Amino acid sequence: xxxxxxxxxxxxxxxxxxxxxxxxxxxxxxxxxxxxxxxxxxxxxxxxxxxxxxxxxxxxxxxxxxxxxxxxxxxxxxxxxxxxxxxxxxxxxxxxxxxxxxxxxxxxxxxxxxxxxxxxxxxxxxxxxxxxxxxxxxxxxxxxxxxxxxxxxxxxxxxxxxxxxxxxxxxxxxxxxxxxxxxxxxxxxxxxxxxxxxxxxxxxxxxxxxxxxxxxxxxxxxxxxxxxxxxxxxxxxxxxxxxxxxxxxxxxxxxxxxxxxxxx
Amino acid sequence: xxxxxxxxxxxxxxxxxxxxxxxxxxxxxxxxxxxxxxxxxxxxxxxxxxxxxxxxxxxxxxxxxxxxxxxxxxxxxxxxxxxxxxxxxxxxxxxxxxxxxxxxxxxxxxxxxxxxxxxxxxxxxxxxxxxxxxxxxxxxxxxxxxxxxxxxxxxxxxxxxxxxxxxxxxxxxxxxxxxxxxxxxxxxxxxxxxxxxxxxxxxxxxxxxxxxxxxxxxxxxxxxxxxxxxxxxxxxxxxxxxxxxxxxxxxxxxxxxxxxxxxxxxxxxxxxxxxxxxxxxxxxxxxxxxxxxxxxxxxxxxxxxxxxxxxxxxxxx
Numbered sequence: 001x002x003x004x005x006x007x008x009x010x011x012x013x014x015x016x017x018x019x020x021x022x023x024x025x026x027x028x029x030x031x032x033x034x035x036x037x038x039x040x041x042x043x044x045x046x047x048x049x050x051x052x053x054x055x056x057x058x059x060x061x062x063x064x065x066x067x068x069x070x071x072x073x074x075x076x077x078x079x080x081x082x083x084x085x086x087x088x089x090x091x092x093x094x095x096x097x098x099x100x101x102x103x104x105x106x107x108x109x110x111x112x113x114x115x116x117x118x119x120x121x122x123x124x125x126x127x128x129x130x131x132x133x134x135x136x137x138x139x140x141x142x143x144x145x146x147x148x149x150x151x152x153x154x155x156x157x158x159x160x161x162x163x164x165x166x167x168x169x170x171x172x173x174x175x176x177x178x179x180x181x182x183x184x185x186x187x188x189x190x191x192x193x194x195x196x197x198x199x200x201x202x203x204x205x206x207x208x209x210x211x212x213x214x215x216x217x218x219x220x221x222x223x224x225x226x227x228x229x230x231x232x233x234x235x236x237x238x239x240x241x242x243x244x245x246x247x248x249x250x251x252x253x254x255x256x257x258x259x260x261x262x263x264x
Numbered sequence: 265x266x267x268x269x270x271x272x273x274x275x276x277x278x279x280x281x282x283x284x285x286x287x288x289x290x291x292x293x294x295x296x297x298x299x300x301x302x303x304x305x306x307x308x309x310x311x312x313x314x315x316x317x318x319x320x321x322x323x324x325x326x327x328x329x330x331x332x333x334x335x336x337x338x339x340x341x342x343x344x345x346x347x348x349x350x351x352x353x354x355x356x357x358x359x360x361x362x363x364x365x366x367x368x369x370x371x372x373x374x375x376x377x378x379x380x381x382x383x384x385x386x387x388x389x390x391x392x393x394x395x396x397x398x399x400x401x402x403x404x405x406x407x408x409x410x411x412x413x414x415x416x417x418x419x420x421x422x423x424x425x426x427x428x429x430x431x432x433x434x435x436x437x438x439x440x441x442x443x444x445x446x447x448x449x450x451x452x453x454x455x456x457x458x459x460x461x462x463x464x465x466x467x468x469x470x471x472x473x474x475x476x477x478x479x480x481x482x483x484x485x486x487x488x489x490x491x492x493x494x495x496x497x498x499x500x501x502x503x504x505x506x507x508x509x510x511x512x513x514x515x516x517x518x519x520x521x522x523x524x525x526x527x528x529x530x531x532x533x534x535x536x537x538x539x540x541x542x543x544x545x546x547x548x549x550x551x552x553x554x555x556x557x558x559x560x561x562x563x564x565x566x567x568x569x570x571x572x573x574x575x576x577x578x579x580x581x
Binding site: 192 | 404407408410411441442519522525526529546547549550551552553569570572573574575576577578579
């Protein structure tokens with residue numbers, strides 16, 4: 001009797017584990033996202049995806065956990081920053097399928113802005129630069145943007161949650177300059193034109209792609225319905241809201257030109 | 265054998281002799297590598313928000329610090345005094361008011377940085393004390409209100425002159441520069457906050473709850489204020505997530521990890537003698553936003569969905 005119950009119990013647990021693993025996953029890794037509590041984002045995504053099949057959304061904060069999971073599971077879709085795809089994902093063997101769009105653009109530019117009293121870049125030497133995002137990426141970007149010899153190495157980086165925090169840090173003297181998305185500057189211009197008028201652009205980055213949706217090269221998912229569900233999010237009201245939460249409006253397919261640029 | 269070893273021995277001596285001269289001239293090579301001694305006094309590490317600041321501070325600093333938990337019974341003032349004397353820290357980073365008050369009492373001349381202290385202005389700040397306040401600049405908050413809720417033109421606020429006059433003056437000026445009308449009412453010990461709210465309720469589109477001990481005098485007053493606001497479908501913008509359960513539409517508070525990082529930068533600037541900031545007390549450089557989309561929907565508010573990516577947390581979907 002007891003033995004029978006144990007076998008039954010093991011059977012139930014194994015069945016549960018099997019069915020739990022049967023969900024196809026949409027993995028999200030982006031250290032630049034403003035979302036700090038992933039639970040509510042996961043809840044909203046899972047609720048949306050559940051209307052279309054056994055799909056789940058899985059956000060990751062730590063890159064090694066994300067990479068480990070992608071290596072374990074070929075049948076997944078990932079949403080990652082384009083810089084991560086270009087610089088760090090080669091061993092994951094990913095193939096970009098969609099690219100995010102914001103304000104009808106698939107690329108964005110970063111600007112280094114300060115108050116107007118900074119007229120020369122070398123006035124920034126040994127000062128604090130506020131920026132959102134990942135510290136290593138910010139350092140790399142500043143290195144590319146500031147050609148003055150050795151200047152970028154003297155800078156202290158203060159990582160803040162949002163571009164608007166970085167801009168306000170300049171306004172209130174916690175930083176001498178802010179590295180910010182071009183779009184955030186427009187936002188400041190439209191809401192607080194007086195504050196915007198106090199700022200000047202010192203340098204601009206080259207254009208970078210917005211995040212990409214990719215699948216492992218060995219995956220067959222592209223042909224199947226899950227990719228359609230992701231692709232069609234922009235056509236559904238709730239899907240649009242979820243995309244906005246991630247910081248963009250829609251996707252477009254990765255064409256040959258974009259692919260070539262992403263792979264250079 | 266002895267003869268063969270002799271020149272080596274001499275070479276060794278010569279090496280140390282040269283090293284000695286160099287040390288005398290330029291100091292020990294180890295001093296270049298020596299990290300400053302940084303002590304972190306945590307008022308209570310079992311409190312998650314204090315732990316968050318503590319961990320982020322250490323990560324950002326990147327070298328070992330001396331951690332001291334002052335919440336235990338064992339850590340009496342005398343023991344802390346002895347520890348500070350023994351370790352002679354270059355800087356003490358304090359998390360929470362208790363930690364700062366103790367450190368400042370023991371070492372009023374020391375380099376002390378406070379953080380996570382509500383109403384730091386009540387402190388008798390030491391000569392070399394600096395800190396990171398808990399109050400966001402009103403300009404940032406007003407930007408967020410206007411961007412996320414573009415239809416809101418007039419925002420009400422109740423405050424006491426005693427605690428918040430300066431901050432409210434700043435808020436009024438900032439609001440003007442952003443074409444927002446801030447309708448403020450000051451109260452004193454005898455005025456009922458609810459009566460003041462009722463007086464302005466017809467002319468406001470939203471109500472801004474700020475940290476003010478006279479306005480939020482007790483639980484009953486707080487509950488009355490939020491009940492009235494919810495009944496009238498007036499959205500409230502608050503500074504602490506504790507009010508989210510009472511029906512606040514938006515919570516805007518300092519981002520705790522950023523406070524830890526700011527603290528680390530302060531330490532670096534003190535130790536290296538560089539200037540991290542123009543102010544001795546910084547405002548928090550990062551903000552944390554939570555939006556209650558259920559309230560947004562129930563109150564039929566015009567919410568700018570383009571701003572969703574700025575939101576750190578959606579509550580009560």
